[in-house]
Amino acid sequence: MDVFLTDTEIQALINTKKQMTIEPELLFLSMKEKRGHKSAEHEMPQPDGSTFIIKIRISIENPLDFSAILG
Numbered sequence: 001m002d003v004f005l006t007d008t009e010i011q012a013l014i015n016t017k018k019q020m021t022i023e024p025e026l027l028f029l030s031m032k033e034k035r036g037h038k039s040a041e042h043e044m045p046q047p048d049g050s051t052f053i054i055k056i057r058i059s060i061e062n063p064l065d066f067s068a069i070l071g
Contacts, residue, residue, distance in 0.1 A: 018052050
């Protein structure tokens with residue numbers, strides 16, 4: 001199913017306050033190792049019932065090789 005958002009809807013998502021419910025250090029401590037990298041994710045529920053998720057992935061070989069996704 002394709003979902004198309006207008007520029008206004010995208011801007012509303014960007015402007016939404018996203019509050020983590022754990023300390024960032026705990027997110028990094030909870031990372032699991034798999035196939036050459038460590039990863040973790042954290043859900044951030046919103047008052048309207050929706051949820052944002054932050055996903056973090058860090059290379060074990062080179063910690064400067066990382067990605068963070070907010071979805």
